[in-house]
Amino acid sequence: xxxxxxxxxxxxxxxxxxxxxxxxxxxxxxxxxxxxxxxxxxxxxxxxxxxxxxxxxxxxxxxxxxxxxxxxxxxxxxxxxxxxxxxxxxxxxxxxxxxxxxxxxxxxxxxxxx
Amino acid sequence: xxxxxxxxxxxxxxxxxxxxxxxxxxxxxxxxxxxxxxxxxxxxxxxxxxxxxxxxxxxxxxxxxxxxxxxxxxxxxxxxxxxxxxxxxxxxxxxxxxxxxxxxxxxxxxxxxxxxxxxxxxxxxxxxxxxxxxxxxxxxxxxxxxxxxxxxxxxxxxxxxxxxxxxxxxxxxxxxxxxxxxxxxxxxxxxxxxxxxxxxxxxxxxxxxxxxxxxxxxxxxxxxxxxxxxxxxxxxxxxxxxxxxxx
Numbered sequence: 001x002x003x004x005x006x007x008x009x010x011x012x013x014x015x016x017x018x019x020x021x022x023x024x025x026x027x028x029x030x031x032x033x034x035x036x037x038x039x040x041x042x043x044x045x046x047x048x049x050x051x052x053x054x055x056x057x058x059x060x061x062x063x064x065x066x067x068x069x070x071x072x073x074x075x076x077x078x079x080x081x082x083x084x085x086x087x088x089x090x091x092x093x094x095x096x097x098x099x100x101x102x103x104x105x106x107x108x109x110x111x112x113x114x
Numbered sequence: 115x116x117x118x119x120x121x122x123x124x125x126x127x128x129x130x131x132x133x134x135x136x137x138x139x140x141x142x143x144x145x146x147x148x149x150x151x152x153x154x155x156x157x158x159x160x161x162x163x164x165x166x167x168x169x170x171x172x173x174x175x176x177x178x179x180x181x182x183x184x185x186x187x188x189x190x191x192x193x194x195x196x197x198x199x200x201x202x203x204x205x206x207x208x209x210x211x212x213x214x215x216x217x218x219x220x221x222x223x224x225x226x227x228x229x230x231x232x233x234x235x236x237x238x239x240x241x242x243x244x245x246x247x248x249x250x251x252x253x254x255x256x257x258x259x260x261x262x263x264x265x266x267x268x269x270x271x272x273x274x275x276x277x278x279x280x281x282x283x284x285x286x287x288x289x290x291x292x293x294x295x296x297x298x299x300x301x302x303x304x305x306x307x308x309x310x311x312x313x314x315x316x317x318x319x320x321x322x323x324x325x326x327x328x329x330x331x332x333x334x335x336x337x338x339x340x341x342x343x344x345x346x347x348x349x350x351x352x353x354x355x356x357x358x359x360x361x
Contacts, residue, residue, distance in 0.1 A: 018346055021351065024354050028357075029359045
């Protein structure tokens with residue numbers, strides 16, 4: 001399990017994992033302004049998505065709750081692993097929709113992705 | 115001496131609009147707001163058909179009277195303006211169990227591709243009616259919002275539509291399960307849906323569709339769906355796009 005993403009052991013590992021060999025697009029609509037621990041658990045259940053070439057992160061709220069900073073760290077870590085393991089030529093694209101430039105909670109994964 | 119009086123009637127100058135090619139007229143009409151389409155249908159005869167087609171490509175019934183009037187005004191005419199309808203919506207329209215009204219409204223819509231049902235009860239008798247009506251074979255998009263029904267009925271309706279490509283179910287209240295022996299199962303060799311969207315599902319419908327073997331290329335789900343992994347698992351080989359909402 002999790003052979004493609006060994007570093008994900010640092011995250012909460014769900015009981016069931018799934019390989020998505022045809023998945024090319026993942027859209028995440030973060031309404032609450034923060035990625036929930038539940039989302040992290042779901043994403044961590046994806047053991048492999050080698051064809052993934054685009055992840056869209058859409059935010060509808062810009063409230064910041066420092067108590068949830070760990071969620072951003074976990075999401076950053078997951079996105080970075082995805083970017084490292086994609087087999088798509090040109091790498092993984094992360095599209096930020098509804099994010100203010102230079103606003104709070106800017107995730108660090110942007111530096112790790114093209 | 116004879117005087118000849120000649121009367122010359124002045125011909126109206128040719129309308130510039132009459133010389134426009136039909137493709138250009140169609141393009142103009144296609145870019146008009148819906149509120150202008152009644153007026154545009156009165157410009158010239160050449161404007162009428164396209165304007166009417168756009169007016170009538172989406173219709174919505176919000177009362178049973180409207181359904182009756184539609185059936186009376188546009189009876190069996192497969193080439194009439196009822197053939198322009200591609201989308202039909204029923205909102206809080208049909209009394210529970212009144213299949214006759216439902217059937218009347220649908221039967222002369224020979225171009226129908228999208229059915230939207232909002233705030234209605236789906237009668238348990240509907241799945242048995244579907245194979246008898248040609249119109250259901252043409253439906254490729256089905257949107258069920260705020261419906262109430264049994265799980266058996268919802269899944270049976272979905273599986274009865276042979277050409278369904280997009281299924282969207284939102285805030286449905288589905289009661290009662292069924293014994294495993296009578297569980298509806300998807301026919302063999304059925305292609306995956308292009309989109310399966312479940313919003314506001316408490317798990318019942320998602321679980322029932324999953325158990326039936328329905329697969330999809332695009333799943334659109336609430337992130338807190340109680341059976342997320344069970345929904346993704348059957349489509350794992352075919353899933354191209356995953357959309358998660360509301361985390």
